Each structure stands twice: as C-alpha cells, then as structure tokens.
Amino acid sequence: MAQQSVITKNRNVPLDKIRNVGIIAHIDSGKTTTTERFLFYTGRTYKIGDIDEGNTQMDWMPQERERGITIMSAATTTFWKGVRINIIDTPGHVDFTAEVERSLRVLDGGVVIFDAEEGVQSQSETVWRQADKYRVPRICFINKMDKLGADFEATVGEIRDRLGAHPVIMTYPIGKEQEFRGVIDLLTMEAKYWEKDPQGIEFVTSKEIPADLQETVAKARAKLIEQIAETDDKLLDKYLNGNEISVDELKKTLRAAVIAYKLIPVYCGTSLRNKAVQPVLDAVVDYLPSPLDLKEISGQDPKTGEVVKRKLTPEEKFSALAFKIQLDPHVGKLTYTRVYSGVLESGSYVYNVNRDRQERVSRVLLMHANNREEIDKATPETLSLWSVQKTLARVIPWPINPLPLSWKKLLFRNRSFLWQSNRRRRPIRKNYLIPCKDWPKKTRLSKSKLITRPVRRLCLVWASFIWKFSSTG
Ligand SMILES: Nc1nc2c(ncn2[C@@H]2O[C@H](COP(=O)(O)OP(=O)(O)OP(=O)(O)O)[C@@H](O)[C@H]2O)c(=O)[nH]1
Ligand SMILES: [Mg+2]
Numbered sequence: 087m088a089q090q091s092v093i094t095k096n097r098n099v100p101l102d103k104i105r106n107v108g109i110i111a112h113i114d115s116g117k118t119t120t121t122e123r124f125l126f127y128t129g130r131t132y133k134i135g136d137i138d139e140g141n142t143q144m145d146w147m148p149q150e151r152e153r154g155i156t157i158m159s160a161a162t163t164t165f166w167k168g169v170r171i172n173i174i175d176t177p178g179h180v181d182f183t184a185e186v187e188r189s190l191r192v193l194d195g196g197v198v199i200f201d202a203e204e205g206v207q208s209q210s211e212t213v214w215r216q217a218d219k220y221r222v223p224r225i226c227f228i229n230k231m232d233k234l235g236a237d238f239e240a241t242v243g244e245i246r247d248r249l250g251a252h253p254v255i256m257t258y259p260i261g262k263e264q265e266f267r268g269v270i271d272l273l274t275m276e277a278k279y280w281e282k283d284p285q286g287i288e289f290v291t292s293k294e295i296p297a298d299l300q301e302t303v304a305k306a307r308a309k310l311i312e313q314i315a316e317t318d319d320k321l322l323d324k325y326l327n328g329n330e331i332s333v334d335e336l337k338k339t340l341r342a343a344v345i346a347y348k349l350i351p352v353y354c355g356t357s358l359r360n361k362a363v364q365p366v367l368d369a370v371v372d373y374l375p376s377p378l379d380l381k382e383i384s385g386q387d388p389k390t391g392e393v394v395k396r397k398l399t400p401e402e403k404f405s406a407l408a409f410k411i412q413l414d415p416h417v418g419k420l421t422y423t424r425v426y427s428g429v430l431e432s433g434s435y436v437y438n439v440n441r442d443r444q445e446r447v448s449r450v451l452l453m454h455a456n457n458r459e460e461i462d463k464a465t466p467e468t469l470s471l472w473s474v475q476k477t478l479a480r481v482i483p484w485p486i487n488p489l490p491l492s493w494k495k496l497l498f499r500n501r502s503f504l505w506q507s508n509r510r511r512r513p514i515r516k517n518y519l520i521p522c523k524d525w526p527k528k529t530r531l532s533k534s535k536l537i538t539r540p541v542r543r544l545c546l547v548w549a550s551f552i553w554k555f556s557s558t559g
Contacts, residue, residue: 099170101399102376106172106424108159108189110217111199112207113178116229118144118156120199120357120366121175127287127364128164128171130454134285134360144175146456159185159410160455161422169371178209184556185410187216192409192424195374196224197366202236202262202354206244214249223344225369228354231259231266231361238262238354245352254313254340256351257365258303260296269354269362270295272307273333278362286360311336317343337372344373383426396427400465404428404436417458420451430464 109117121144122135135142140151144160156177163172174193176186190196196217200210217224228241238259245253257269260277268279268289279290295303315325318339324331343349351369355362377398384395385405396402410422423430430436432450437443451458 099168101378103169104172104376105169105370105374106192106194106377107370107374108174108176108186108193108196108222109199110176110186110190110196110213111178112201112204112209112213113155113180115178115199115201115204115207115210116357117178117199118142118175120197120227120229120363121162121173123286123357123360123363124166124171124173124367125162125164126285127367128166130162130164143455155179157182158412159189160453162454163452166367167371171367171370176213178213180209180212183209183212183216186213188409190216190220190222192407193220193222194377194380195370196222197370198224198226200226200228200241200245201233202228202230202238202241203233205237205241206248211248214251221347223347223373223375224350225344225366225373226253226350226352227366228352229357231262231354232264232356232359234263236262236266242352245350251350252313252348253350253352254310255306256310256369257353257355257362258299258306259354260299266356266359266361269365270299270303271365272303272310273336275303275307278365280359280361284360286363289364313349314340314343317346317348341373345375345379377426398426400427400429402427404430406430406436406464408438417449417451422453423464425464428465432460432462 109121111117119137122131122137122142125131125143126134131143133141135144137145137154140154142151144162145151145154145156146160147157150157156175156179159174159176161172161174163170165171174189176189190213198210198214198217200206226245228238230236231238242253242255245251255272257271259269260267260279267281268277270277275293275295277292277295279292280286281290282288311325311331314336315321315331321331321335321339340349340351344351351373353362353366353369355366357363380398382395382397383405384393386392387394396405404425405427406423406425408421408423412420412422414420430447430450432447434447435444436447438445450461450464452461452464453459
C-alpha cells in the first residue's frame with residue numbers, strides 16, 4: 087500500500103481555504119484512479135495506488151481490491167497550494183447509489199468524471215441529478231483520453247445535451263488515444279505536455295500552440311470568454327465594448343458562476359497514464375466553493391420549533407450532520423459527520439435529534455480511507471468521524487444549544503436492488519456486499535417459484551427492510 091506522508095494534525099487552515107469535494111460518476115470511469123493521483127500529486131502518498139494491482143488507498147476493503155470496484159465511499163484529506171481538500175471517493179455501481187447520495191448531502195462541491203470513450207453513461211446521469219437535488223456545484227473531468235475511441239468534443243456535447251448543463255471547456259486536448267500528449271489551457275493559452283516523467287509530476291509548459299490546433303483553440307477561447315462574460319453584467323459590458331479582460335477577472339467571474347450553478351468547467355486528461363490531472367486539482371481550488379461560500383444553514387429549535395440560522399464558523403454554536411454509520415471491529419461504531427458550525431470535542435456530549443437523546447463523543451477521528459488519525463476536536467474545517475458510546479447517553483444532562491438540521495430523511499428506491507432481491511434469496515450477512523451475479527447458483531429461484539405467495543411475501547419483507555434500513559442512513 088502506498089505510504090502516507092502528510093500529517094494533518096494541528097494544521098489550522100482558514101475556512102476560505104477548505105474544499106469539501108466528492109468524486110462522482112458512472113462505474114469504472116476512473117474515480118478511484120483519479121483520487122489516487124490527487125493523493126500522489128499533493129504529496130499525501132509516496133507511491134501511486136493502482137486499481138488493477140489492488141494497492142489503492144481509497145479502495146481498502148478486501149472485497150473492493152479483489153473486484154477492482156468501489157463499494158463504500160471513503161474519505162480523505164490532502165493539501166494543494168495551501169488549500170485543504172477533504173475528498174470523498176464514491177462508488178459508481180448502481181447498487182451503491184445510496185452511498186453517493188448520503189455523501190452528496192454533506193459535500194460543497196463535486197468532481198464528475200467521464201470516460202472519454204463512453205461519454206455520459208446512465209449512472210453519471212443519476213449522480214448528476216442527485217447533485218442537482220443537493221445543489222452541489224461541479225467541475226467535470228473527461229478521463230481516459232488515452233483510450234481507443236476517446237472523443238472529447240462528443241463527451242462535452244453529451245454533457246450539454248443529456249445532462250442539460252452549461253459546460254465551459256477549460257483545457258483542450260493535444261492529441262488523443264495513444265497520441266494524447268497534454269492539454270492547452272484556454273485561459274492562459276499555454277500548452278502543457280506530460281511526456282517525459284512517467285509519474286506525471288513534471289510537465290513542460292510552452293507558449294507555443296501546435297499549428298494544427300491554433301484555429302480550433304482560438305475559437306474555443308473566444309467561446310469560453312463569451313460564456314463567462316454572459317454570467318456577469320459588468321464583464322459583459324466590457325466584452326461587448328471590445329475591452330481586454332484579464333485572466334484574473336475571468337477566473338473570479340467563473341468562480342462565482344460555478345458556485346451559482348450557472349457554468350460547469352470541463353477538463354480532460356488520463357489518470358491512468360498520469361497526464362493532465364494537476365489542472366483538475368487547480369480547478370478544485372479555484373472554482374469549487376469553500377464553506378464560507380455557503381453562508382449559513384438553518385434548522386429548527388426542538389423546544390420552541392423556531393427556525394434557527396447558524397453561520398458556518400467554529401465560533402457559532404455546534405451543529406453537524408451525521409451522514410453515515412460504520413461498524414469497525416476495532417473501534418466500534420463510527421459516525422461520519424459533517425460539522426457545519428461550532429466545535430465537536432472528544433469527551434463532549436451532543437444531542438442526537440433523530441433519537442431525541444444525548445450521545446457521548448468518546449473520540450474524534452480524522453479518516454484517511456480506513457486509517458484513523460486521532461484529533462482533539464472537529465470544526466467546520468474537517469470532515470471527521472466520532473465514535474459514540476451509547477451506554478453513557480442517558481445519564482448526562484441535555485446540552486444547551488441543540489440544533490436539529492431541517493433536512494429530510496433520505497429515502498432510497500434502488501430499483502435494481504429490489505428487482506434482484508425478487509429473483510434470488512437474500513444472501514447471508516457476510517455475503518451482503520457480493521454482487522448478485524456472484525451469489526451461489528443454488529440460491530437462485532426458478533421462474534415458476536417466483537410467482538408463489540411465500541416468495542412474494544418474502545420480497546415484501548425484504549423490501550420493507552431495505553426501506554427502513556436506508557431511511558435511517
Ligand atoms: N485507459 C485508461 N484506463 C483507466 C484510466 N483511468 C482509470 N482506468 C481504468 O479504469 C478501470 C476503473 O478504474 P477505477 O478508478 O476503479 O474506476 P472507478 O470509477 O473508481 O470505479 P468504481 O468505483 O467501481 O465505480 C481500472 O481498470 C483503471 O485502470 C485512464 O485514464 N485510461
Ligand atoms: Mg472507485
């Protein structure tokens with residue numbers, strides 16, 4: 087496994103230098119591969135984790151490594167250009183779509199990855215709609231530019247037509263498939279080549295644009311400036327009057343447009359071949375929102391029923407959303423939380439709104455996939471975990487400032503899963519995460535048995551179990 091280098095303990099970062107992002111997409115588009123590159127280029131790991139060799143940081147479960155797929159979303163933290171990036175790598179398989187949705191609820195921004203050959207696929211559409219639902223600003227990365235049949239422009243077209251988005255091309259590919267060499271940054275009009283260093287750390291920047299691309303790139307840049315200018319009246323005036331617009335002005339306006347869900351910056355590259363991944367990290371820093379851009383959250387006071395608003399700062403009273411519970415054989419029950427305001431200290435008590443009771447926060451942990459780093463407290467800067475000791479809950483007096491967040495419970499209707507459970511008997515618990523196609527043949531039910539009453543009853547019980555289980559998530 088790749089080694090970690092950065093110690094995140096005691097690194098205080100101002101709120102505007104925080105990005106909470108999720109990597110979302112269809113299965114096999116390269117989310118984990120790209121996340122591993124993020125960790126490597128930011129210095130978080132010494133060695134590039136490879137999906138195909140089963141030595142990734144983010145896919146740490148043996149089942150994930152065996153199958154080369156992500157089953158559980160994994161969180162990590164890294165630093166790029168002085169900005170702390172909290173990342174959640176999500177699974178792409180339709181059966182784990184609940185994992186994506188519960189992560190999206192607590193994220194401030196998303197990096198959506200597309201396969202340059204496949205374009206926009208079904209699950210990409212699903213996660214896109216989920217991100218729309220939770221109002222998550224996004225950037226896109228068209229990955230696998232090295233793959234046979236890779237088509238950058240067709241994929242951008244599909245983002246526009248199938249997803250109804252407003253993509254803006256930020257980097258234009260130099261070559262494709264085997265010939266993919268790098269990208270042209272349309273803002274600065276620089277060509278960047280990843281050719282010499284196989285790990286892609288070093289790249290060559292040149293002001294000279296390849297002759298065959300000059301015309302296309304000039305058109306693409308003009309379109310980019312027009313698209314950005316259209317989102318801001320002042321800039322549009324300047325543009326229409328024929329005045330020069332600086333790169334800084336363009337970046338600032340684009341950032342505002344991305345946060346306002348008006349534009350989606352699009353990048354391209356190939357994570358597997360270690361080419362053009364750094365511009366995506368730059369885009370996370372430059373265009374995705376910090377917690378300060380979200381302004382405030384609102385909730386209901388449990389006693390008075392009044393709507394309460396809190397700013398997303400450590401100075402405010404505490405409020406957080408527990409978005410996932412995980413059972414760890416060594417530590418016990420872990421609760422993934424997003425702290426929105428205030429401070430969560432180890433040894434303190436918090437009010438659990440769902441259960442209407444207090445919970446003791448025995449330890450606060452910062453997660454790096456399955457590695458835990460113990461910290462004293464969690465603030466809005468950390469996507470953290472705390473472990474709960476339920477036994478102590480009843481004897482402690484109520485905290486003074488509870489704030490139940492006014493979000494709805496998640497209800498998952500995972501059709502494919504229900505349909506599959508109609509066909510086959512429920513696997514035993516330890517096999518729960520095994521894809522249905524791999525369940526032993528013996529457990530399959532014949533078509534004639536499917537229509538019998540006991541089976542239908544069993545399906546209903548199973549469906550209600552899933553419903554109950556996922557709505558508590
Ligand atoms: N040719 C090519 N293959 C890639 C690239 N990036 C990833 N892959 C391959 O695509 C496959 C899937 O990669 P993952 O990173 O596991 O994809 P994922 O989106 O995380 O998959 P799930 O988490 O299971 O949804 C692996 O075999 C990778 O080696 C790329 O840039 N080019
Ligand atoms: Mg993955």
